[in-house]
Amino acid sequence: MRQFTPEVVLPARRGHEQAVLGLLRAYGPLNRGELSRRCGLSRTTLHDTLSGLLAAGAVVTATPDEAPRGRGRPAERLALNPAAGQALGIDFSRRAVYVAAVDVTYEIVGTAGEAHAPGLPWPDRVALAERLVRGLLGGGLWRRALKGVGVGVVGPLTGAWDGSRDGALSGVAALLGERFGGPVLLDNNTRLAALAESTWGAAAGDQDALYLRLSYGVGGGVVAGGVLHRGADGVSGEIGHVPVDPAGRPCECGGTGCLETVASIRAVLDAYRARGGQGDDLPALKAAVEARDPIALGLLSEVGGQIGRVLAALSNAIGPRVIVVGGELAELGAPLLEPVRKALDAGAVPISRHRLALRRAALGGVAGALGGVALALGESPLLSRYPAPEPEPEPEPEPGPAASPADSRAGGPADSPVGRRGGRGGPSPRPAVGWGAAQARPRRPLTPLPSLPTLPVSRGRRAAS
Numbered sequence: 139m140r141q142f143t144p145e146v147v148l149p150a151r152r153g154h155e156q157a158v159l160g161l162l163r164a165y166g167p168l169n170r171g172e173l174s175r176r177c178g179l180s181r182t183t184l185h186d187t188l189s190g191l192l193a194a195g196a197v198v199t200a201t202p203d204e205a206p207r208g209r210g211r212p213a214e215r216l217a218l219n220p221a222a223g224q225a226l227g228i229d230f231s232r233r234a235v236y237v238a239a240v241d242v243t244y245e246i247v248g249t250a251g252e253a254h255a256p257g258l259p260w261p262d263r264v265a266l267a268e269r270l271v272r273g274l275l276g277g278g279l280w281r282r283a284l285k286g287v288g289v290g291v292v293g294p295l296t297g298a299w300d301g302s303r304d305g306a307l308s309g310v311a312a313l314l315g316e317r318f319g320g321p322v323l324l325d326n327n328t329r330l331a332a333l334a335e336s337t338w339g340a341a342a343g344d345q346d347a348l349y350l351r352l353s354y355g356v357g358g359g360v361v362a363g364g365v366l367h368r369g370a371d372g373v374s375g376e377i378g379h380v381p382v383d384p385a386g387r388p389c390e391c392g393g394t395g396c397l398e399t400v401a402s403i404r405a406v407l408d409a410y411r412a413r414g415g416q417g418d419d420l421p422a423l424k425a426a427v428e429a430r431d432p433i434a435l436g437l438l439s440e441v442g443g444q445i446g447r448v449l450a451a452l453s454n455a456i457g458p459r460v461i462v463v464g465g466e467l468a469e470l471g472a473p474l475l476e477p478v479r480k481a482l483d484a485g486a487v488p489i490s491r492h493r494l495a496l497r498r499a500a501l502g503g504v505a506g507a508l509g510g511v512a513l514a515l516g517e518s519p520l521l522s523r524y525p526a527p528e529p530e531p532e533p534e535p536e537p538g539p540a541a542s543p544a545d546s547r548a549g550g551p552a553d554s555p556v557g558r559r560g561g562r563g564g565p566s567p568r569p570a571v572g573w574g575a576a577q578a579r580p581r582r583p584l585t586p587l588p589s590l591p592t593l594p595v596s597r598g599r600r601a602a603s
Contacts, residue, residue, distance in 0.1 A: 154179060154187040159196065159218065163245065167200040167215035188216065195219055218245075224275065226318070227510025228267050229290040229327045231503075232256065232354045235263055237270045238507035240515070248274040249504045260310050268317050284320030288510030290327025292355060294373045323513050325368075329375050330509025331464065331501075332359020333366050337518045338508065339500040340462045348458040349499075350377055350449065352467035356398040360456060366520040377452065378402070382444050401445050403467055410437055420466055427473050438474045445474075446481025453486050453494060464499025 157177045162168060168176070174184055191197040200217040224247060229236040233256055239247035250270045254263065291307060307324060314322045332349035336359075341347035345364040351357055356378030360367040367374045378398035379391045386395025387405075399405050403420055410423060415433045417423045426434040449461055461482070463475065479496050486494055501508060512518040 229506030286514035442477025450485025
């Protein structure tokens with residue numbers, strides 16, 4: 139499978155491109171004169187910008203302007219070309235698959251999701267993702283213009299972007315490459331949800347944010363200094379495995395009394411039934427909360443307090459400005475979130491207590507898939523120092539004449555690989571970077587996404603994370 143390295147684009151050029159794309163998106167086809175008047179770019183800058191967009195296929199020539207211009211041919215109009223390519227985001231959560239598609243003009247093509255039984259085999263989950271993508275994009279022509287696929291999976295991802303160093307996912311990465319045919323990047327799905335919420339959602343614009351998802355698993359993501367943090371071994375954001383009760387239940391991570399053993403959906407439902415509550419699923423618990431069932435309200439008060447104390451400790455260590463709470467359990471609302479807020483206020487250090495905002499997530503279940511889109515495009519400023527995927531190895535240079543000592547001191551002859559890629563008169567070589575090298579990516583502005591369409595879930599079943 140091909141490795142994928144996002145194109146390096148200077149921030150100024152990206153800003154010019156975004157300005158032109160934004161005008162064409164807002165006003166429809168425009169000729170060059172109209173674009174020049176509306177965007178304020180110089181003639182040379184606009185010409186270079188349009189040349190790049192036309193070459194990339196993001197902009198195409200539309201029907202010529204038929205308005206009279208006097209002598210000469212009518213001015214050609216330029217328009218967006220949504221068919222030029224798409225980027226896909228896929229979130230393989232525990233009990234559902236979500237997909238999102240964005241075209242090269244940064245417009246959302248659509249989102250979709252479908253619930254499935256726990257433990258569905260990977261080939262079936264990938265086939266489900268492909269079916270959802272086909273439903274969004276239609277047919278198979280989208281394969282030819284696929285720019286990249288960002289994929290979220292449950293749990294830490296300790297290997298490379300394509301899962302080649304993670305035995306549990308290496309086969310999945312290969313299967314995805316066969317199904318979709320485009321460059322595929324993998325990361326933790328909850329961290330991708332944090333990326334989406336910090337780019338377009340409840341934490342957009344905040345340089346320091348902490349994201350927590352309360353679902354069938356408990357996880358999160360950290361944004362520090364405007365950068366999404368992955369961690370040395372890909373374990374950043376594993377909030378669900380912070381111990382809260384040394385005498386508590388065993389956790390699947392091997393620990394005891396982790397937050398996930400008390401604050402996941404299954405753990406809350408088990409505790410509710412153990413206390414005498416009647417309800418086997420989340421809708422039943424929600425109905426009990428709305429009916430002011432004292433057992434349900436008392437349980438959520440305790441769980442919320444434990445969550446709030448963990449968030450307070452993390453807040454004191456990380457120093458976020460905003461904490462975003464998402465996942466199906468957060469949809470229970472104030473009976474859970476108010477105890478979280480109280481415990482957070484009680485545990486946070488005074489200097490930040492009154493500046494720290496606690497917010498509900500804004501993007502819903504499709505957040506992980508949208509984060510996958512951002513990862514595939516490499517566009518979010520939050521990825522500016524996120525480790526880049528390893529490029530394909532370059533072919534060995536053909537043997538040439540031996541370099542003289544003078545050549546060695548000067549960095550190699552002009553026609554040698556060294557002379558072409560480095561030294562005076564040539565561009566600096568781009569180092570091969572992987573997870574172990576936090577090589578800086580250029581910061582590039584990303585156009586805010588419009589309001590998301592309603593997430594369709596087939597067979598009338600709610601997609602669960």
